Amino acid sequence: MPHYDLVVVGTGSGNSILDDRFTHLKTAIVEKGAFGGTCLNVGCIPTKMFVYTADVAATPSHSSRFGVDQELKGVRWPDVRDRIFDRIDPISVGGAEYRKSHADNDHVDVYAGEGRFTGMKELRVSYSDGRPDDVLTADRFVLAAGGRAAVPDIPGLAEVGFHTSESIMRLDVLPKRMTILGGGYIAAEFAHVFASFDVEVTVIVRSGAMLRNEDEDVSSRFTELAAKRFDVRLDSMVVNARRESTGIKLDLEGPAGTETLETDAILVAIGRLPNTDVLDVAATGVTTMASGHAIVDDYQETVVPGIYALGDISSPYELKHVANHEARVVQHNLLHPDDRIKADHRFVPHAVFTSPQIASVGLTEQDARARGVSYVVSKQDYAGIAYGWAMEDTTGFAKLLADPATGQLLGAHIIGPQASSVIQPLIQAMSFGLDARTMARGQYWIHPAMPELIENALLNLPLN
Ligand SMILES: Cc1cc2nc3c(=O)[nH]c(=O)nc-3n(C[C@H](O)[C@H](O)[C@H](O)COP(=O)(O)OP(=O)(O)OC[C@H]3O[C@@H](n4cnc5c(N)ncnc54)[C@H](O)[C@@H]3O)c2cc1C
Ligand SMILES: NC(=O)c1ccc[n+]([C@@H]2O[C@H](COP(=O)([O-])OP(=O)(O)OC[C@H]3O[C@@H](n4cnc5c(N)ncnc54)[C@H](O)[C@@H]3O)[C@@H](O)[C@H]2O)c1
Numbered sequence: 001m002p003h004y005d006l007v008v009v010g011t012g013s014g015n016s017i018l019d020d021r022f023t024h025l026k027t028a029i030v031e032k033g034a035f036g037g038t039c040l041n042v043g044c045i046p047t048k049m050f051v052y053t054a055d056v057a058a059t060p061s062h063s064s065r066f067g068v069d070q071e072l073k074g075v076r077w078p079d080v081r082d083r084i085f086d087r088i089d090p091i092s093v094g095g096a097e098y099r100k101s102h103a104d105n106d107h108v109d110v111y112a113g114e115g116r117f118t119g120m121k122e123l124r125v126s127y128s129d130g131r132p133d134d135v136l137t138a139d140r141f142v143l144a145a146g147g148r149a150a151v152p153d154i155p156g157l158a159e160v161g162f163h164t165s166e167s168i169m170r171l172d173v174l175p176k177r178m179t180i181l182g183g184g185y186i187a188a189e190f191a192h193v194f195a196s197f198d199v200e201v202t203v204i205v206r207s208g209a210m211l212r213n214e215d216e217d218v219s220s221r222f223t224e225l226a227a228k229r230f231d232v233r234l235d236s237m238v239v240n241a242r243r244e245s246t247g248i249k250l251d252l253e254g255p256a257g258t259e260t261l262e263t264d265a266i267l268v269a270i271g272r273l274p275n276t277d278v279l280d281v282a283a284t285g286v287t288t289m290a291s292g293h294a295i296v297d298d299y300q301e302t303v304v305p306g307i308y309a310l311g312d313i314s315s316p317y318e319l320k321h322v323a324n325h326e327a328r329v330v331q332h333n334l335l336h337p338d339d340r341i342k343a344d345h346r347f348v349p350h351a352v353f354t355s356p357q358i359a360s361v362g363l364t365e366q367d368a369r370a371r372g373v374s375y376v377v378s379k380q381d382y383a384g385i386a387y388g389w390a391m392e393d394t395t396g397f398a399k400l401l402a403d404p405a406t407g408q409l410l411g412a413h414i415i416g417p418q419a420s421s422v423i424q425p426l427i428q429a430m431s432f433g434l435d436a437r438t439m440a441r442g443q444y445w446i447h448p449a450m451p452e453l454i455e456n457a458l459l460n461l462p463l464n
Contacts, residue, residue: 002109004028006334007123007138009115009279012037013311013323014144015095017331023107028136030125032114035096038146038312039320040088042166047189049084050169051353054196058355061196065392075197077174085170111136115145117283121307142330143286143294143302143309145279147272147318152181156241160248162266165190174199175264179250181238183210186269188222188354191230196355202231202261204238204252211352215364215413217379217399222358222415225395241266274313291316298342300330308333317348347430351420356396359419361427362411368401375401375410378460382416385456386448391417398422398457400436407435407463414453422450436461 005025008014015036018027034041060070100110111134113125121141125134149164151157163171165186178194180187183205195201203210209223210232226232236254243249247262274292281288286302286309287295294302294314301308308330311323326343333340349361368375382388382396396416402409412426429439440458445451 001135001137002028004109004136004138006140006142007136008142008144009123010037010144010146010311010313011035011095011099012039012144012146013320013327014142015099016324016327017142017144017334018099018105018108019331020104021335023104025107027107028109028111028138029099030111030113030115030123030136031096032112034092035099036092037144039323041092042169044320046084046088046169047165047193048353049087050080050193051189053080053084054193055355058192058196062392072198075174077171077197080197081170115279117280120284120304122284140306140334141284141308142334143276143279143281143307143313144311144323144327145275145313147274147312148278149268150271150273151268152238152270154238154241157238157266157268160241160243160266162268164268168265168267171265176200177202177247177262177264178267179204179248179261179263179265180267180269182269182271183207183212183232183234184269184271185211185352187267188226188352188358190267190269191226192354195229200231201229202233202263204233204236204250206235206237208234211358213364214352214358214360215399215411216366217397218358218360218413218415221395221397222354222356225356272312272318276313279313289316299333299340300326300343301333317345317350319348319350322348347427349423349427351423353420356416357419358413358415359423360411360413361423362409362430363401364411364413365399365401368410373410374404376404376462377401378457378462380453380457380460382453385450385452387450387452388416390448393417398453400426400457400461402436402461402463404463407437407461408433409436409439416453418450422453425451425454437463 006027008029011031057075060072063070099105111125113127115123115125118124123136177200179202181204187203191201191203209219210226211219211222233254236252238250239253240251247264250261252259276288276292276294285304294309296302296309296314300310310326310330312318315322329343347361351359379397379399382393398414401411409430414423436458445455
């Protein structure tokens, strides 16, 4: 039974830990799937490459308001798909090769199999090709095994077949009609992608709004805009699926009672489950929350000394920049056990790369109300700034919440063009404690650039 100083399970953000400061440690890395994890292979990176392509494809649909008449002649799906994966797949293969064969990694053994704990700090690795299992023990473990798509228990769904974000980007042909179950990030991003490629998209949302975790004004604006592009069914659940000669029939229970929809492909996007169960972390004493996420302390250490966890397996945020931040914390704490650092989750931003883009950091207005936090609020429309005129934007806005006593920003929410970039100075201000007035008037804002949206939103805050 090989014994290691360190075993890392998962090659997403976990893989980034092993740099040249770890050569003194006999290390193993265990990966059951494609090297590089979710973000590189089936997550952030390919989806954003599809979203950018979708933005290009959607341009003719709104160019005429600039006096420019364009027509979308067609989308060559195999070329769209292959441009993206011909770029990404070699990165994953190269990453695996580097760990397996490069002299930098002489101290690292790669186990290309599925790990499962069988006892305290004992991990069994099994292989799909029937090779005998390996059993590894180690002084320290890093659990970086991420999560997987949740699948609802709908009668007939498995029989008719469905996609998750793992498979939908590698379709052989574009379907004519696609039904997406869920109204969150993945639904919002893929609905934009496939609708831009001329697929008829239906979105089935269990609650009364899409992206309902966003600030209420952003969620309702997005839901209103989404309903103009997709067939959005709110307060609805699919209760049965079956295949017939003309397509897949889905029985839907919603405000109009029970009705039947027909579709050609289903994308399930109802959230993700952390892989603590598959990894059986309980067998090594690691505890989990009700959501299944591994419980860690401020140092990213689980209740078992020497077992750290990071990213989607332990973080309810389930975002790549959070997984990367936590990987840097774990890396430091493994190297400096007597001088450990804490993870910083104070101001975790996110963006939804749909159309229009959405970005957010800090408290939503409904959060602030529910927590009894005192706040003032301001809004600035894109339509009220010069660059918004240039873009003919009529629906986007920035919304800010601030502490009336100190002027410190409590939350920022943007829906509109380039929201994911426009929000960055607000994240910086919140992270470094810059108050709204100083931020607005203590620097130049390039005229007439998009960040004037932020300058005006800051100035609109009713602060003394
Ligand atoms: C469609 C999609 C789009 C996304 N877009 C964004 C985005 O735009 N921005 C953003 O910030 N985040 C995005 N995310 C979230 C982001 O991808 C994740 O938060 C991030 O990849 C998590 O990294 P991780 O290292 O924790 O896990 P992962 O990257 O999932 O890595 C875990 C690895 O562990 C392996 N593994 C699992 N179980 C075992 C086992 N038992 N044994 C061995 N190996 C195992 C898996 O195969 C995987 O390679 C997206 C996610 C999805 C699904
Ligand atoms: N741009 C990004 O950063 C990005 C993009 C994609 C995914 N992600 C990450 O991946 C995670 C997963 O994305 P997602 O869209 O699957 O999850 P999500 O949590 O964003 O949305 C899930 C949706 O499914 C609904 N739902 C939950 N259970 C359901 C059920 N049983 N039946 C019907 N509907 C149900 C929820 O109400 C919600 O609308 C996200 O939470 C996010 O952290 C991030």
